[in-house]
Amino acid sequence: MADTLVKPAPVKKASAGKAWTRKRGPVTYLIRLVVVTYLFFLVAWPVYLVGQNTFKKGFDDLRAILTDPDIVHALHLSVEIAIISVIINTVFGVTISILLVRYRFPGKRFLNALLDVPLSVSPVVVGLSLVLVYGGRNGWFGPTLESWGLQIIFAEAGMVMATVFVALPLVIREVVPVLEEVGEEQEQAARSLGANAWQTFRRITLPSIKWGIIYGVVLSLARSLGEFGAVKIVSGNVLGLTRTAPLVVEEKYLNFDKGGAYATAFLLALVAVASIIVVSVLRPKEDR
Amino acid sequence: MTSATVDSGRPAGNRRPARSAVSGHPLTRVSGLGLGVAMLWFSLLVLIPLAAVIAVAGSEGWSGFWEAITAEQTLASIELTVFTSIGVTLVNVVMGTLIAWVLVRDRFFGKRVLEVLVDIPFALPTIVAGLVLLSLYGPNSPLGIDIANTRTAVFVAFLFVTLPFIVRTVQPVLAEIDQDVEEAAASLGASRFTIFWKVILPSLTPAITAGAALSFARGVSEYGSLVLLSGNLPMRTEVTSVRIFSSIENDHLENAAAVATVLLVISFAVIVILDVIQRRTVRRG
Numbered sequence: 001m002a003d004t005l006v007k008p009a010p011v012k013k014a015s016a017g018k019a020w021t022r023k024r025g026p027v028t029y030l031i032r033l034v035v036v037t038y039l040f041f042l043v044a045w046p047v048y049l050v051g052q053n054t055f056k057k058g059f060d061d062l063r064a065i066l067t068d069p070d071i072v073h074a075l076h077l078s079v080e081i082a083i084i085s086v087i088i089n090t091v092f093g094v095t096i097s098i099l100l101v102r103y104r105f106p107g108k109r110f111l112n113a114l115l116d117v118p119l120s121v122s123p124v125v126v127g128l129s130l131v132l133v134y135g136g137r138n139g140w141f142g143p144t145l146e147s148w149g150l151q152i153i154f155a156e157a158g159m160v161m162a163t164v165f166v167a168l169p170l171v172i173r174e175v176v177p178v179l180e181e182v183g184e185e186q187e188q189a190a191r192s193l194g195a196n197a198w199q200t201f202r203r204i205t206l207p208s209i210k211w212g213i214i215y216g217v218v219l220s221l222a223r224s225l226g227e228f229g230a231v232k233i234v235s236g237n238v239l240g241l242t243r244t245a246p247l248v249v250e251e252k253y254l255n256f257d258k259g260g261a262y263a264t265a266f267l268l269a270l271v272a273v274a275s276i277i278v279v280s281v282l283r284p285k286e287d288r
Numbered sequence: 289m290t291s292a293t294v295d296s297g298r299p300a301g302n303r304r305p306a307r308s309a310v311s312g313h314p315l316t317r318v319s320g321l322g323l324g325v326a327m328l329w330f331s332l333l334v335l336i337p338l339a340a341v342i343a344v345a346g347s348e349g350w351s352g353f354w355e356a357i358t359a360e361q362t363l364a365s366i367e368l369t370v371f372t373s374i375g376v377t378l379v380n381v382v383m384g385t386l387i388a389w390v391l392v393r394d395r396f397f398g399k400r401v402l403e404v405l406v407d408i409p410f411a412l413p414t415i416v417a418g419l420v421l422l423s424l425y426g427p428n429s430p431l432g433i434d435i436a437n438t439r440t441a442v443f444v445a446f447l448f449v450t451l452p453f454i455v456r457t458v459q460p461v462l463a464e465i466d467q468d469v470e471e472a473a474a475s476l477g478a479s480r481f482t483i484f485w486k487v488i489l490p491s492l493t494p495a496i497t498a499g500a501a502l503s504f505a506r507g508v509s510e511y512g513s514l515v516l517l518s519g520n521l522p523m524r525t526e527v528t529s530v531r532i533f534s535s536i537e538n539d540h541l542e543n544a545a546a547v548a549t550v551l552l553v554i555s556f557a558v559i560v561i562l563d564v565i566q567r568r569t570v571r572r573g
Contacts, residue, residue, distance in 0.1 A: 025480065027480065028394060031386055031390060031394070032390055032394055032396065035387050035390045035402070038387075039387070039405045041424075042444075042447060043405045043406075043408055043409065043448070043451070045424055046421050046423055046424040046425075046448075047420050049420070049424055049430070050416070050420050053423055092326060092329060095325075095326050096326050098319075098322075099319060099322060099326070101312070102312055103312045103314070103323075104312035105314075111327075113559055113562075113563050114330075114334075114335070116559055117334060117338070117555065117559065118334060119502075120505035120509060120555040120558055121338070121551070121552065122508070122532070122551050123509070124509075124511045124532045124533050124536075125341065125509070125529075125532065125548040125551055125552065126337075128341060128536055128544050128545065128548050129337030129338050129341045129548075130337050131536070132541065132545065133337045133340045134337075139340075140336070161333060164333060165334060165337075168333075197316075219410075219411070222411035226411075226413025226414065226416065227413070228413055228511070228512035229511040229512050229529065229533070233533070233536060246413045246414075246415045246416070249413075249415050249416060249419060250415055250516065253516055254516075261419060262419070262423075265415075265416040265419045265420070268416050269412060269413075269416050272408065272411035272412045272416070273404070273411070273412075276407045276408060276410075276411050277404055279407075280400070280403055280404055280407070
């Protein structure tokens with residue numbers, strides 16, 4: 001007991017608090033080593049290898065996929081679906097966030113919990129659930145919609161729905177905390193000065209939640225671009241028509257075109273990593 | 289022990305605080321319309337399709353449902369998925385907390401890189417995640433470790449995709465802990481281990497539990513990263529999602545829906561657990 005008492009010897013509270021956290025024992029270095037090693041073997045090295053495998057033959061593999069019209073179509077399709085999905089999720093997400101934070105209505109807590117469902121539902125179940133309702137042959141609404149000339153499953157509409165489903169909570173999860181943080185004094189002030197609801201939203205609310213929306217959009221974009229399981233089920237995976245970039249990766253790999261698989265994966269990984277870096281560079285400016 | 293608990297003052301992770309559930313304005317005409325449209329879309333996209341899964345699963349009656357989920361191959365896949373997810377979650381509880389600790393308390397050159405590394409599994413397309421792991425732990429591994437088509441591959445794939453969850457729920461709570469309490473404990477002679485065990489850990493427990501629930505749910509529902517990596521060998525490396533997928537491909541939609549219902553029940557259980565933790569944390573904070 002006596003010798004443990006000697007060790008910390010805090011004199012002044014302010015400096016002592018820092019001293020305790022700054023002081024590095026062997027345990028600190030050990031933990032740091034364990035964490036760095038773990039992340040190196042689980043994430044850093046594998047991701048690096050995909051880049052290395054892509055450029056094994058210089059730019060040949062990348063050039064090959066970028067000149068193949070079917071793959072270019074798949075890349076275009078992925079980007080198009082991702083953009084449409086992100087727009088839908090942003091409008092829906094901002095609306096729901098404002099309703100959840102600023103208004104009260106029956107069933108709000110229930111809705112709040114339900115909105116997280118898509119995060120923990122398997123992509124395969126998402127695909128299945130959409131097929132069961134919108135499938136053209138024996139879905140609940142599918143045959144009726146098809147008799148109106150509206151095909152959803154095995155068409156772009158279903159692929160957008162699947163993508164929207166899996167990325168649904170991302171914008172909401174970013175915007176809600178920001179809305180709660182900023183409070184509504186400014187909105188009330190604006191309203192008391194005669195601004196209508198739309199003006200208040202555009203001039204006051206929107207600028208203050210701007211960063212939350214941007215993070216949400218970037219994360220949703222990354223997620224939407226890479227959705228695999230759900231899209232595989234609802235798209236029918238037809239080359240040149242409904243095959244997206246992540247589906248190309250699988251198909252190329254299984255057909256022993258590893259170069260093509262790695263090159264396509266590299267492009268997708270590039271977007272994902274870029275999104276993460278964008279968010280991590282932007283975020284501290286706002287938070288601290 | 290409770291007296292040493294530091295209130296984090298924040299709910300676990302970046303989840304929505306439940307306090308907004310009781311405050312707020314009554315709906316106006318515009319916001320009511322907005323809520324109506326949003327709910328219609330949410331129902332068409334999420335609620336009705338998920339209800340369809342459960343309805344189709346029950347269309348063959350209880351015995352049909354039971355038969356579908358207790359088929360030997362299906363049971364094996366559920367067992368593999370659930371036990372692997374539990375194992376992975378236990379690893380994540382330890383590693384996730386350690387990573388969060390390093391990100392908040394340690395300071396060294398290149399720490400920002402770790403921040404990015406932790407988020408990569410979240411943004412990386414799952415099929416790419418599978419390919420990524422295959423390049424280090426597959427047939428052409430520079431390490432000479434080939435785990436492709438084994439149960440270890442399922443474990444590693446789950447570890448990869450669930451990496452961010454506990455880190456990201458623990459990190460904000462750890463950052464808000466008042467270090468004066470630790471300082472006080474240290475000045476009273478507590479060792480570093482005692483401080484961690486008695487002072488820091490109790491206030492992190494809700495966040496760790498919430499992260500663990502998310503990580504478990506993500507593991508159970510994982511599909512994309514296993515397609516290339518695990519070989520999907522029936523009875524050995526086939527996880528539940530893959531099982532559902534092959535039922536869909538073979539047009540056994542009732543079977544697929546029955547197994548999907550099992551996964552949905554697990555997801556809902558996780559959401560309920562999260563909601564309970566969240567409300568308890570808010571009440572205390």
